[in-house]
Amino acid sequence: MILLSSSGILLIAILLVLWYSLTSLRAKEIAQKEAVYSCKKYNLQFLDETVTLQKIKLIRREDHKVVFFRRYEFEYTNASHERLKSFIIMYGYEIKVVGLDDNTIIYFAHPTF
Numbered sequence: 875m876i877l878l879s880s881s882g883i884l885l886i887a888i889l890l891v892l893w894y895s896l897t898s899l900r901a902k903e904i905a906q907k908e909a910v911y912s913c914k915k916y917n918l919q920f921l922d923e924t925v926t927l928q929k930i931k932l933i934r935r936e937d938h939k940v941v942f943f944r945r946y947e948f949e950y951t952n953a954s955h956e957r958l959k960s961f962i963i964m965y966g967y968e969i970k971v972v973g974l975d976d977n978t979i980i981y982f983a984h985p986t987f
Contacts, residue, residue: 897942902927904969905946905962912960912972912980913950921949921957933965941966950974 878886905925913920929945946962958975972981 898927901942901944901964901967902946904967905944905964906948908962908969908972908981909946909948909950909960916980918950918952921951924948925962928961935965939966 902925906923909925910920912918925946925948927944928947929943931943932940933943934940942965944964946964947959948962949957949959951957960972960974962969963971963973969981971979973979
């Protein structure tokens with residue numbers, strides 16, 4: 875049986891926080907690049923140049939691997955100059971769905987087996 879001292883537990887906690895921070899930053903970068911790409915592809919203007927994390931949880935994918943489910947939102951405008959919301963759903967670092975404010979899905983990944 876392995877016993878950890880309080881400094882060992884503290885070190886593990888710090889490493890977990892660091893790992894979570896780095897993976898979250900990487901996922902946000904991927905989501906932001908997808909938001910820019912989607913807006914350019916559909917002639918929309920990406921507003922505020924940022925995505926915001928709306929939801930995060932652990933899920934089990936089809937291949938039984940446990941990953942973070944993340945839902946990001948960003949705002950865009952079209953020819954009518956209204957601020958509209960869009961969303962990006964990610965499993966780990968993989969983008970699964972990109973959707974527009976009117977529930978139009980502009981990207982839907984096929985399940986990986």
